[in-house]
Amino acid sequence: MIEINEFDKIIAANWKLNCSLDFLKHYFNKINSNDIKPGVCGIISPPLVYIQNCSLHLKSSSLFLGAQDCSLYNKGAYTGENSASMLKDNNCQFCIVGHSERRQIFGETSKDVKKKAENLINQGINPIICVGETLAEKNAGSTKNILYEQLSNSLPEKSSSNSIIIAYEPIWAIGSGLVPSLEEINDIHSYIKSDINKFKNYKILYGGSVKSSNVKEILNLENVDGVLVGGASLDPIEFTKILNAC
Numbered sequence: 041m042i043e044i045n046e047f048d049k050i051i052a053a054n055w056k057l058n059c060s061l062d063f064l065k066h067y068f069n070k071i072n073s074n075d076i077k078p079g080v081c082g083i084i085s086p087p088l089v090y091i092q093n094c095s096l097h098l099k100s101s102s103l104f105l106g107a108q109d110c111s112l113y114n115k116g117a118y119t120g121e122n123s124a125s126m127l128k129d130n131n132c133q134f135c136i137v138g139h140s141e142r143r144q145i146f147g148e149t150s151k152d153v154k155k156k157a158e159n160l161i162n163q164g165i166n167p168i169i170c171v172g173e174t175l176a177e178k179n180a181g182s183t184k185n186i187l188y189e190q191l192s193n194s195l196p197e198k199s200s201s202n203s204i205i206i207a208y209e210p211i212w213a214i215g216s217g218l219v220p221s222l223e224e225i226n227d228i229h230s231y232i233k234s235d236i237n238k239f240k241n242y243k244i245l246y247g248g249s250v251k252s253s254n255v256k257e258i259l260n261l262e263n264v265d266g267v268l269v270g271g272a273s274l275d276p277i278e279f280t281k282i283l284n285a286c
């Protein structure tokens with residue numbers, strides 16, 4: 041398992057359901073991760089069927105390999121699933137769990153997220169656990185309550201700041217071009233770190249419409265330890281800029 045506390049900043053790409061062999065050829069010709077500063081952890085999370093292909097490409101780079109989800113189950117009659125041990129066999133070092141798209145579209149609960157994170161930790165893979173509020177919840181003033189509930193129920197008992205990364209992704213900011221103000225981002229991250237005392241030392245990433253043009257000011261915030269990037273990570277030039285923004 042990678043010791044998260046060794047890093048100052050974490051820059052993770054989530055490609056979601058976007059990839060092809062042509063895409064990979066183009067991407068790895070163009071991305072330049074050689075200039076990443078020491079202390080920065082760069083992660084690429086492709087769709088799972090391309091994980092081996094990416095793993096070969098990443099051999100000569102300083103980027104780590106991540107998955108976007110893993111099964112609740114470890115083995116057996118669960119058609120279509122991929123277990124944490126299978127991710128391990130395929131060189132995955134990180135795995136996103138509890139992304140809002142999984143929670144909203146696939147009905148994943150915080151209890152499921154916790155079990156998946158446990159499975160990952162048991163295999164020595166670092167979970168990136170996502171939390172975030174809807175626009176209606178934000179407008180109702182319940183963001184902090186929602187985050188408290190999601191965090192309390194999604195993190196395994198044996199989690200530590202060295203094994204688990206938290207990603208705060210306001211659902212209304214994902215893919216929308218909308219970003220909370222810098223004060224709002226810092227306030228939420230500070231709430232997770234200071235008010236929910238047990239997460240004091242955790243690395244907390246911000247995600248939602250991060251681009252090369254806004255990443256620097258977000259990364260400069262005191263309580264932001266990195267970013268989780270969707271759309272902008274699909275462009276290798278753009279993602280190279282984001283990796284080098286620290």
Ligand code: 13P
Pocket residue numbers: 054139209213214215216247248249250268269270271272
């Ligand atoms: P966008 O960067 O496309 O808004 O997506 C964020 C996200 O969901 C990363 O997990």
